[in-house]
Amino acid sequence: MNLVIDVGNTLVKLAVFKENKFLEKQVVEQSELVEAINKLKQTFKTINRAIISSVAKLDKSIINDLKEQLELLVVDSNTKLPFNNLYQTPKTLGVDRIGLVCAAVNRFPKKNTLIIDAGTCITYDFVTNKHEYLGGAISPGLRMRYKSLHNQTANLPLLETEKPKSITGNSTINSIHSGVVYGVLNEIEGIILNYQQKYPDLTVILTGGDCNFLSNQLKSTIFVNQNFLLEGLNQILLYNSNE
Secondary structure, three states: OEEEEEEOOOOEEEEEEEOOEEEEEEEEOHHHHHHHHHHHHHHOOOOOEEEEEEOOOOOHHHHHHHHHHOEEEEOOOOOOOOOEEOOOOHHHOOHHHHHHHHHHHHHOOOOOEEEEEEOOEEEEEEEOOOOEEEEEEEEEOHHHHHHHHHHOOOOOOOOOOOOOOOOOOOOHHHHHHHHHHHHHHHHHHHHHHHHHHHOOOOEEEEEOOOHHHHHOOOOOOOEEOOOHHHHHHHHHHHHHHOO
């Protein structure tokens, strides 16, 4: 069995797979990570391999402990991947983006695929039907936009994410919701359209913490999968285990 650990900017996601079969998922604070891993190992006693992907700072002692207990793969720019990475600065490519591309080439082989990860940041990653990763884009996520309006001004309040009542905000609060949410929605729709003009057969996947909030408001045809990164990391582990 495989243990997949995704350390994000905000939370840590853990998943257990039996080969390609998804069995269990947990979301915890980084301070709870060690306890959560120990509990999963007690529940799934045949876990023998693990993969860890981190976009945040992680205590090295956690990695060292895992290496003593399991066959551990730490994702970095040197990890063997099932696609051709044509990114000009591969050492700066986020390990989360690497995992998403691996999920795409596994789930949608021979498809031109755009993966949109709506989390702390919104990342766009494009992989061709020849499994060539070309790159994509990075922009601020929903919460980052709300926070920046509050932090970079003197009087605008910090609001919780909320679906706008109208495109035309009739108050400061409604105007912020309209600007942030419709700004993100139109950005996503516009980028999808730009790709579709070059790749009419484009497959689009939306994932990340805000995917469910956004998916119901998007007009484009997309596949929504909140666990896409976890699936991709598991594929990296399987790929390297079979080398």
